Amino acid sequence: xxxxxxxxxxxxxSISYGTCLLVIVVATGFVHVAVLLMATHNLxxxxxxxxxxxxxxxxxxxxxxxxxxxxxASRRLWHRLAFAFLVWSLGxxxxxxxxxxxxxxxxxxxxxxxxWLAFAFPLLLVAARRDSKEDIVSWLDTAQSAAFFIIxxxxxxxxxxxxSMVTAYNVQSVAMVLACALRYSTTHVGSERIFFRNLLxxxxxxxxxxxxxxxGQGFGFGLGSLIDICWPLPFLIFSxxxxxxxxxxxxxDDYIIRDSARHHLQGISALGLAAMSMLASVALAHxxxxxxxxxxVITSLLFAARTTAREWQLRRAQEGLRHxxxxxxxxxxxxxxxxxxxLTKHLECDGKGCNGELVxxxxxxxxxxxxxxxxxxxxxxKVLVLVSERVxxxxxxxxxxxxxxxxxxxxxxxxxxxxxxxxxxxxLIEAIRSPLLIDGKYLYVTASAGVAGGSPGSDAETMMxxxxxxMYKAKLAGxxxxxxxxxxxxxxxxxxxxxxLALRDALAAEALTVHYQPIYGxxxxxxxxxxxxxxxxxxxxGVISPAEFIPVAEDMGLITPLGEFVLRVACxxxxxxxxxxxxxxxxxxxxxxxxxxxxDLFATIASTLQESGLPPALLKLEITESVLLDGQHSVxxxxxxxxxxxxxxxxxxxxxxxxxxSYLLRYEFDVIKVDQSFVRNLDQDPVRGELVRTVVHLAHNxxxxxxxxxxxxxxxLEYLRELECHMVQGYLLxxxxxxxxxxxxxxxxxxxxxxxxxxxxxCA
Numbered sequence: 001x002x003x004x005x006x007x008x009x010x011x012x013x014s015i016s017y018g019t020c021l022l023v024i025v026v027a028t029g030f031v032h033v034a035v036l037l038m039a040t041h042n043l044x045x046x047x048x049x050x051x052x053x054x055x056x057x058x059x060x061x062x063x064x065x066x067x068x069x070x071x072x073a074s075r076r077l078w079h080r081l082a083f084a085f086l087v088w089s090l091g092x093x094x095x096x097x098x099x100x101x102x103x104x105x106x107x108x109x110x111x112x113x114x115x116w117l118a119f120a121f122p123l124l125l126v127a128a129r130r131d132s133k134e135d136i137v138s139w140l141d142t143a144q145s146a147a148f149f150i151i152x153x154x155x156x157x158x159x160x161x162x163x164s165m166v167t168a169y170n171v172q173s174v175a176m177v178l179a180c181a182l183r184y185s186t187t188h189v190g191s192e193r194i195f196f197r198n199l200l201x202x203x204x205x206x207x208x209x210x211x212x213x214x215x216g217q218g219f220g221f222g223l224g225s226l227i228d229i230c231w232p233l234p235f236l237i238f239s240x241x242x243x244x245x246x247x248x249x250x251x252x253d254d255y256i257i258r259d260s261a262r263h264h265l266q267g268i269s270a271l272g273l274a275a276m277s278m279l280a281s282v283a284l285a286h287x288x289x290x291x292x293x294x295x296x297v298i299t300s301l302l303f304a305a306r307t308t309a310r311e312w313q314l315r316r317a318q319e320g321l322r323h324x325x326x327x328x329x330x331x332x333x334x335x336x337x338x339x340x341x342x343l344t345k346h347l348e349c350d351g352k353g354c355n356g357e358l359v360x361x362x363x364x365x366x367x368x369x370x371x372x373x374x375x376x377x378x379x380x381x382k383v384l385v386l387v388s389e390r391v392x393x394x395x396x397x398x399x400x401x402x403x404x405x406x407x408x409x410x411x412x413x414x415x416x417x418x419x420x421x422x423x424x425x426x427x428l429i430e431a432i433r434s435p436l437l438i439d440g441k442y443l444y445v446t447a448s449a450g451v452a453g454g455s456p457g458s459d460a461e462t463m464m465x466x467x468x469x470x471m472y473k474a475k476l477a478g479x480x481x482x483x484x485x486x487x488x489x490x491x492x493x494x495x496x497x498x499x500x501l502a503l504r505d506a507l508a509a510e511a512l513t514v515h516y517q518p519i520y521g522x523x524x525x526x527x528x529x530x531x532x533x534x535x536x537x538x539x540x541x542g543v544i545s546p547a548e549f550i551p552v553a554e555d556m557g558l559i560t561p562l563g564e565f566v567l568r569v570a571c572x573x574x575x576x577x578x579x580x581x582x583x584x585x586x587x588x589x590x591x592x593x594x595x596x597x598x599x600d601l602f603a604t605i606a607s608t609l610q611e612s613g614l615p616p617a618l619l620k621l622e623i624t625e626s627v628l629l630d631g632q633h634s635v636x637x638x639x640x641x642x643x644x645x646x647x648x649x650x651x652x653x654x655x656x657x658x659x660x661x662s663y664l665l666r667y668e669f670d671v672i673k674v675d676q677s678f679v680r681n682l683d684q685d686p687v688r689g690e691l692v693r694t695v696v697h698l699a700h701n702x703x704x705x706x707x708x709x710x711x712x713x714x715x716x717l718e719y720l721r722e723l724e725c726h727m728v729q730g731y732l733l734x735x736x737x738x739x740x741x742x743x744x745x746x747x748x749x750x751x752x753x754x755x756x757x758x759x760x761x762x763c764a
Contacts, residue, residue: 031049450472
């Protein structure tokens, strides 16, 4: 807090200093005008105010240097500019001294003229680029400007009859504008642009008001008249601009031309400086022919060298941009665009030199997102760099390794046989599998790869899609491996895409249906409830298995609305059947792990029960281990709230997970459903039989109901009845049925023949 307070105090102090300077600058201008209007002998007073105005501008520069955040280089620019203003002030002071001593200005050219012309040299140092060690164009521009002002000095002080002082000052003003415009045209957007924009505006104002001043003198306005306001006014304008719009950040060093207008400004400024240097050199011809020839040669060579260097610089910049557009900045590898060009070129091969097949290996790092989130992006970037180096060593020298994007890489193999491509892919996977030593820690990374082949005339996009499809299959197969593309993969991918497109529309139109598989009680020898199972028949795709479209719904984030649809339809339907047939049949409905992510799950279930009229005790919600795997507190809380309302919770597929027994300790379940993989042939397999016997006895001891799924043989049913299993379901008794067949089943449920047949089947 103390540091923050000190920083705030310093900032407030800086603002107060800047405000004071701004007030002084503005007041100086008004005072100068008042003096010129009211005083009778105002020559000395006017020039004193002019001197004060320029010194104030130098003080503003020193103040900005102190406040600059750009370091030593930035402060140096402000100090150079302050020095330039001080040189101009020296000329003004010498002019005042001559007026004091002789009561009139000295004859030109004099010592004041030397200072006023020389002040352009430190201004050139300001306009010179700070990064000019590598920017030869900037050196040449500075040299061209310096050459012009040197020739101007020779013309004024060694050949005074060839050039009047008024002309020299006007020429100086134009050259300053060109030099500042040239520097401004090579700046990027930001604080540096603001600085040199203000400097360019100053040079324009300097030239404009100087020309007005000299023109006024030509029309009879003498020194000490209103025309004197023209000389300090550019310095006052610069001070106001700097204080109102200060370049608050560091001055940048990038050599970037942002638009064509600034590019043209740079060319015009450079050409203008060269032309002025040439004209000034020619002016020496009358008295110094040798010097004239030398100056012409030097200025010509400078301009020619500048033009050549600029073209070379632009060409190098274009090459750099092209390289950047085709290469990855992190690993230095070619990127996706480069791969597309190379792949297209190879596929357009007409067979000359193509002795083998073209193969693409596309791979990405398994669980890289987890590594990035756990260790941070810096470690993740180091992993990518090390992986790229290892893979580069694992492939052949003629192969093209590409960073395709993110943690995806690709290897283009030209003129290779399929068997050799497999060897390279295996070597690549093995190289990545070795531990990576990063910052003193060993990290273990694996990759999944897809291998796809092509031939001359094949399509590049199709080839990449095939490799991606094979890589996806490698991930599904367990990761850390590669798989070759097969046409069946493409067919499966196309079918999945069609399912994705159709599923959303089907769900919106409620085109899916709910089938009901009867569940029978062995002790009651009667129908006790149903399990709701969603089914889908598409007009184009035909009958689609739940094992096929439910994972798609999970991936698309549609499993929650799909679950709500099944819950709503099933509760309404069973409630209707119970009311119509006077039964108390329950409905068992699956809940997915994704549905527990919805914050309104409990409210949705409660409102569905209220709307359908189904008692909570007749709703059983089935959950699998995937729901409980994360051990989230929210899951336990929702289950407790559901049970508190009377809803029963079933643990589905019991025995197939990693820690099902532990779930019986951590969560309260009402029903345990034995997976059909244990029920199948349990009467013939002693191990299966004993496992099911153990589960049933465990449920009895814990006071829980047991449902055996997938009963398909009479012998299985008899075995379960002997174990005193509470409920059974399976194709032996009934497959999942649509509503119309359930209606017929319930209509015949109370007939004597139906009851006898059911009892014989359940008690056989």
